Amino acid sequence: MLMFRELPCIYLHRAPVDFRKSINGLAVIVEQQLSLQASDGSVFVFCNKGRDKLKILYWDNTGFALWYKRLEQDKFKWPTKSIDECLSLSEQQFHWLLSGFDVLGHQHVNGLNYS
DSSP: OOOOSSOSOEEEEOSOOOTTOOHHHHHHIIIIISOOOTTSSOEEEEEOTTSSEEEEEEEOSSSEEEEEEEOSSSOOOOOOSOOOSEEEEOHHHHHHHHTTBOTTTOOBOTTOOOO
């Protein structure tokens, strides 16, 4: 499923976030912790501590949008070995992540069949 067109940048916030945070709380993380502009059209991806939920924040020229995805049977393959607080993803890596693949090694999660 293609949700976005011509993504300028995709940023993955590596540390888990409190999923009670909504648009305003996540935008504060983007601007204060990552020192990035939340309203420049970039996509910001956040994960919960259990790594079974994602929140995706982006600005679509009319306001912020927040997408939420929950896996039913497994965990997202979240990059944990990087020392960077934020990783920049390619569009392909972003789609791999949403499909349940490891963005760095693209191994699929259990229960997903791509044949």
